[in-house]
Amino acid sequence: MSDTCCQSACGSATAQNDRRWRRALWIALALNAGMFVVEMIAGSAAESRALQADALDFLGDAANYAISLLVAGILLVCRARTALLKGLALLGIGGWVMATAIMAAVGGASPQPVTMGVVGFLALVVNAGVALMLYRFRTGDANMRSVWICSRNDAVGNIAVMAAAWGVFGTGSAWPDLMVAAILAGLGISGGVQIVRHAMQDLKVAA
Secondary structure, three states, X not given: OHHHHHOOOOOOHHHHHOHHHHHHHHHHHHHXXXXXXXXXXXXXXXXXXXXXXXXXXHHHHHHHHHHHHHOOOOOHHHHHHHHHHHHHHHHHHHXXXXXXXXXXXXXXXXXXXXXXXXXXXXXXXXXXXXXXXXXXXXOOOHHHHHHHHHHHHOHHHXXXXXXXXXXXXXXXXXXXXXXXXXXXXXXXXXXXXXXXXXXXXXXXXXX
16 A cells, blocks of 8 residues: 555645645654554554554555655655665565564464554544545645545555454454454565665666
């Protein structure tokens, strides 16, 4: 999901000069960066790999908003290097989440479903709020539409985390958490690979 948003993160000059649009992006950036930290900390405390994997999506979205705000209109090589850093970060965190999920499957304890459910619901509220805030821009240029669509679609990952929490609570097993974590981490890794590939192609063009 984040990968799709990144492809149009550089927006038009009209979008960049819209004060309401830029203000909305700054708010969305702060919320997504904050939720990335919250989910990583909560996921570690609750031993929930699904929460940590869902944090990847918040990291990807925060990076997209930052790119839209800070590097639009500058040289292609600078945009490509920024995207490359984002892709490498997603690969690193995604690989770490996947590795910890595998280790937890071998001998880890069951996560805390209450923490999973509460934080997953908070993440859903944040994504829904961002989507509503960006709703007025849904008919703007490609960048505006993609940012709104991504915020709307991110709720799917939050619902998956809440479903995993119910699964852990109902079964007393860590497997629902681990399965959701593997899916979300896999999506993050896949997105990271695509972003790195596209960034390398742009660097070649710029060279």
